[in-house]
Amino acid sequence: MRFIAFLFLNSLIFSLSSQSIFVPEINNLLNPALKPFYFGVASGDPQQTQVIIWTKVWNETSQPVTVKWEIATDTTMQQITATGEVTTDVASAYTVKLIAKNLQPNTTYFYRFTTCGVFSAIGRTKTAPLQADELKFAVVSCNNYEHGYFNAYRLIASRSDIDAVIHLGDYIYEYGANKSKKHPSIRQHIPDHEILNLQDYRSRYAQYRLDKDLQEAHRLHPFITEWDDHEFANDAYKEGAKNHQPEEGDWVTREAIAKKVYFEWLPITDNAENTVIRKLNYGNLAELFMLDGRVEGRCKQVESPSDTMLTCVTRTMLGKKQSDWLTSGIYNSTAQWKVVANQVVFSELDAHQLSKKYAINPDAWDGYPEERREILDSFYQHKTQNIIILTGDIHLSWAFDLVQNPKDKNRYNAKTGKGVIGAEFVVPSVSSNGLGEKFPRGLAKLIGSIIKRKSTNPHLHFQNLVDHGYVLLCLNKERAKATWLFCKTLKKRTEKYSTKDSRMTKYNENHLVKN
Ligand SMILES: [Fe+2]
The missing domain is CATH 2.60.40.380 (Purple acid phosphatase-like, N-terminal)
Known part of the structure; x- marks a missing residue:
């Protein structure tokens, strides 16, 4: 039924689009x-x-x-x-x-x-291998055009050693231009209003794709992409979004437009349902599971951690069909590393020492604990290991041991790896504001050290809440290693790195160590 509605909407969108493809301001960028x-x-x-x-x-x-x-x-x-x-x-x-x-x-x-x-x-x-000794992926998310130059793409374009770029979503942002004189943006969105119709979405993709660093990264590497919320509207879910109001029109139409334009502009496999859910096989070494944690099966976010609906067993982020596909796909995979390209933070993250109101992030997997528990139960039941979850969305960098109930000392030991079945690597934003822009950097760093306390989040092995860049994921037969590579600045185009850090997990040992 959803598919028939989609086809109808697709033809409706097209018949209504007698206007030119882009807003005129795009011409100035050519x-x-x-x-x-x-x-x-x-x-x-x-x-x-x-x-x-x-x-x-x-x-x-x-x-x-x-x-x-x-x-x-x-x-x-x-x-x-x-x-x-x-x-x-x-x-x-x-x-x-x-x-x-x-x-x-x-x-x-x-x-x-x-x-x-x-x-x-x-x-x-570059094509995928049948057999490989090593794979390297640049992993990115969240490139807000207004928040800075895309130096991470510039750095990725200059590499000749990667197999592909994995994009975890927020490839565009839907917001209008920031007109604040007090806090001006590095550059401004076109069109200057929030994107709503077909011409708007196409113009926004056109603007982003005219960024020479993003364009060069696309020219030199294959991309494997999935969407998050801002390809639609902030905090999207199956039936709406926090940033979609009734006066902005019908959500189903906006969602169909956003999907159509995404498939027009990204080098992603076309399919009748315009879904990003798919598997990519990298031979013996890795299998890549691309998820849609946004508009496929996500129930509306709860308002606060105290909402009794939080633990309702019917609330899902992926939906049963997708979560069954994921768990059975991982169980049946013969690849050494099972890599899950996921949108929002999967691991438990306790921030109660900072704020009771924001003790958990309801938009992340902490807002959907029952579906997460079922997925983890399946992994443990089948004794699945060597799972690597890649996460974007949050504009912060983290590395977690992948473990159920991380505070249960009988089930988890960070030193020995007892209870751990893989790792979650959370990648920084390419440019979208993180805590370093919201707070003074010293305060943002203090927040990071509070969250990383062993008593609060013992499974958290690395954090950086202030810098931007990308993650280089290196997989071989011995280990999976993530290196966070941070850009020196986003205020001008530059190929300078500032710092880097890395964590790795050895095959079948499944716990993070510094490398
Ligand atoms: Fe984002």
């Missing part, structure tokens, strides 16, 4: 030298024998456009592996997405597009 491929190229969802490649053409005629594509094994595009032709039109905002097939595993490829005799930039991508 680099004439890149016409008609202003938005660059991208690739995504790599598999052993195929990868998605993407571009967008600029077209003033409103007629369909034919685009040729080619993929090769050399940078000069002489050793062509596959080539073809596709047509795009206004229905997809002249975006182009296709699957390049019959490729070799674990191979670097180069690709480009051409229309009317003009070539796009040459992109670089």
